[in-house]
Amino acid sequence: MPSILPDGEPAPSDGALPTAALEGATDRPFGVYVHVPFCVTRCGYCDFNTYTAEELGPAPGASRATYAQAAIEEVRLAGRVLSAAPAPNAPVSTVFVGGGTPTLLPPADLGAVLRAVAEEFGLAPDAEVTTEANPESVDRRYLDDLRAQGFNRISFGMQSARPHVLATLERRHTPGRPQACVAEARAAGFDHVNLDLIYGAPGESDDDWQASLDAAVAAGPDHVSAYALIVEDGTRLAAQIRRGVLTAPDDDVLADRYLRTEATLGAAGFSWYEVSNWAREEAARCRHNLLYWTGGDWWGIGPGAHSHVGGVRWWNVKHPAAYAERLSRGVSPAQAREVLDTQTRTxxxxxxxxxxxxxxxxxxxxxxxxxxxxRAAAEGLVVAEALAAGRVVLTLRGRLLADAVVRDLLGWGSDLVSSVS
Structure with a gap:
């Protein structure tokens, strides 16, 4: 969730959606995203809408202690808005709590928000309920309590197994702690466990990245996400690179790291299902992210959260205090919205x-x-057999150049540079 929001058009104060957006809601998958905007410290590469206690200060309504209630108020608002649909929404199939560091909140608070979602919309019997977690913010007791609240999938931010890489990224967890978290989550009864990795950090060597992959595989998750480091404007990392203190990631190095990732995870029994995501089996795939990637509906709860229902996309005000203040007045926290036209949706x-x-x-x-x-199939960027069957599927080389292939398919032209991310 980037911290810079687009402009858009004014959103109604009651959050109401156009009638056309609500039509057919029963037939579309529906998920809920909950953004928890709190962190103990801000990582140097992070551009997400998150805040430390020092950054928030004594702002009214911006406290961790009151956040769950504000989120529940937005859940209730969502229920009122979507009740105007000609037919009820399908039960919620996925809930994803992200951040920030969601596990800075007590399990009972996260569970209260989840119960509000269930009460307002109903949860599908096989609903996937995920939270992200900082490895240092949880222990076995916390994970036991979280599982008891109804969470069945968890994603730990590992990033790297090497201390100097973690230091460059300004990650605060101890090397080895993410792997221990996987075992604790398994013991607590979580169905699916993910580890998030980042490659291409300044100072990271091929051996460093291989060690991180090997450590992640050995930990025993059934899902791994591996993302190329992106240097976002306005971050401390961007400032360090601009001053020459650190070196920017190199496209060729990033491509080599991606190939190494595919080889290592593939040999360990993982299969890619999205350019940056691998799962041991289909059941381990992140269904919530698949809902985003396939055009489903979701309501984003929290400061700066984005939502999409029936071709209408909107986003909330960024600051937790402004978010809570609006909800306390019964006003939608939406800052602006856009109605996607046919070309944009395509x-x-x-x-x-x-x-x-x-x-x-x-x-x-x-x-x-x-x-x-x-032509892309002839150049080895698209799987020829799949194309003959009516599907455009990227080859491994095509995955390295995914953004360029997209530009070509849309007629925008491309410069065939590495685009894994």
Whole structure:
């Protein structure tokens, strides 16, 4: 969740959605995202909408202690807005609590928000309920309590197994703690456990990255996410690179790291299902993220959170105090919104679905795009057999150049540089 929000058009104070957006809601998958905007410290590379206690100060309504109640108020608002649909929404199929560091809140608070979602919309019997966690913010007792609240999937931010890489990223956890968390989460009864990794940090060597991959695999998760480091404007990392204190990630190095990731995870029994995500089996895939990537509906709870229902996208005010203040007055926290036109929805579908192992339906492309897909197959960027069956699926080389392939398919032109992220 980047900290810079787009402009958009004014959002109604009651959060109401156009009638057209609510039509057919029963037939679309529906998820809930809950953003917890608190962190103990701010990592140097992070551009998310998060705040430390020092940054928030004594701002009214911005306390961890009162946050769950504010989030529940937005859940209730969502229920009122979506009750205007011609037919009820499908039960919530996925809930994802992200941040920030959600596990700075007590399990009971996270559970209270989850219960509010269940009361307002109903939870599907097999609902996936995930939270992100900083390894140093949990212990076995916390994980036991979290599981008892109804969470069944957890994602730990590991980033690296090497202390000097963690120091560059300004991550505060102890090397080895994420791996221990996997074992504790398994013992607590979590169905699925993910480790998040970041490659390409300044000062990271090939051996460092291989050690991180090996440590992640050995820990025994059934899901691994591996992202290329992106240097976001306005972060401390960007300032360090601009001053020459650190070196920017190199595209060729990032591509080599990605190939190493695919080889290591593939040999360990993981299969890619999205360019930056690997799972041991289909059941371990993150269903909530798949909902985003395939155009489903979701309501984003929390400061700066984004939502999408029926082609309407909106985003909340950023600051926790402003967020809580609006809800205390019964006003929607939405700052602005946009109604996606057909062309925008098609572009986003190409951008997101092409990154999936299932690929993109060839019929989504226009005639020029189909011709480009055939050329991409001839160049080894798209799987020829899948294309013959009507799907545009990236090869391994195509995954390295995913953004460039997307630009070509949309007729925007490309400069074939590494685009894994």
């Amino acid at each position: 572009v986003e579908r190409v951008m997101l679905e092409l990154r999936l192992s299932d690929g993109l339906d060839l019929r989504v492309l226009d005639e020029a795009g189909e011709a480009t897909a055939r």
